[in-house]
Amino acid sequence: MGKIISFANQKGGVGKTTTCVNLATYLAAFGKKVLLVDLDPQGNATTGVGIDKTEDIKTMYDYISGELTIPEIIVHTNIVGLDIIPSSVDLAGAEVDLVQKENREKVFRGGLLAIKNNYDYILMDCPPSLGLITVNALTATDTIVIPIQCEFYALEGLSQLMNTVKLVKQYLNPNIDIEGVILTMKDNRSNLVNEVAKEIKGFFGKKVYDVVIPRNIRLAEAPSHGLPIYLYDNKSSGGMAYQELTVEFLKRNKDSGQLKGRKDIYKGNEEI
Numbered sequence: 001m002g003k004i005i006s007f008a009n010q011k012g013g014v015g016k017t018t019t020c021v022n023l024a025t026y027l028a029a030f031g032k033k034v035l036l037v038d039l040d041p042q043g044n045a046t047t048g049v050g051i052d053k054t055e056d057i058k059t060m061y062d063y064i065s066g067e068l069t070i071p072e073i074i075v076h077t078n079i080v081g082l083d084i085i086p087s088s089v090d091l092a093g094a095e096v097d098l099v100q101k102e103n104r105e106k107v108f109r110g111g112l113l114a115i116k117n118n119y120d121y122i123l124m125d126c127p128p129s130l131g132l133i134t135v136n137a138l139t140a141t142d143t144i145v146i147p148i149q150c151e152f153y154a155l156e157g158l159s160q161l162m163n164t165v166k167l168v169k170q171y172l173n174p175n176i177d178i179e180g181v182i183l184t185m186k187d188n189r190s191n192l193v194n195e196v197a198k199e200i201k202g203f204f205g206k207k208v209y210d211v212v213i214p215r216n217i218r219l220a221e222a223p224s225h226g227l228p229i230y231l232y233d234n235k236s237s238g239g240m241a242y243q244e245l246t247v248e249f250l251k252r253n254k255d256s257g258q259l260k261g262r263k264d265i266y267k268g269n270e271e272i
């Protein structure tokens with residue numbers, strides 16, 4: 001049975017898309033069938049797995065408008081086991097369309113539940129806001145992952161997100177739960193990291209993952225090549241961290257898998 005997981009934090013620049021893309025890729029590398037859903041009009045998750053947004057691609061907007069079904073907007077990536085529902089700037093108009101719809105908070109739910117069992121995991125990269133797209137994702141999701149940057153004001157604004165989750169649980173999706181909290185962009189030169197981690201663990205308890213994602217130049221470079229870190233530089237500190245995070249994620253989900261070689265999962269032309 002599949003599991004739908006939303007990656008959300010209305011604060012931008014916290015490593016949300018980077019974490020969603022790389023966890024999705026590593027899960028595929030561990031033999032899982034994964035669907036990545038890019039719900040951010042910026043489309044960074046789309047380009048991060050090598051999909052060209054300048055081409056005539058279909059997005060969640062085509063589903064919202066009623067023109068296509070969910071299966072019709074799914075694209076196979078060059079990574080074995082990883083499919084994507086891409087995004088483009090067209091998705092920016094989706095909020096306006098959603099406002100006019102009946103049961104506007106549940107537009108995504110039916111379509112995603114219909115394909116849920118076709119995948120082991122469906123990972124949704126939400127936009128950095130708490131608008132109707134994010135609420136739709138939370139209404140359709142089983143759990144939510146919250147990436148939090150390792151900085152002094154890490155918890156700033158999170159109360160608004162947690163309040164939204166609380167309201168969604170109360171009125172729209174009683175089964176939603178926190179999958180976990182991932183500390184990102186750790187700077188080993190900073191003395192604040194342990195203090196921040198302690199504060200976040202005090203707030204979220206055991207929901208906080210043990211693995212912390214470091215700041216890493218290779219992580220920043222990878223999207224410009226249309227490659228996740230596993231294919232760009234899996235031996236970098238960022239690559240190793242996301243591999244360890246995936247192992248911890250699978251353990252928490254009582255799941256298992258065997259890591260495949262990069263050439264075994266990549267179907268693209270670029271040399272890796």
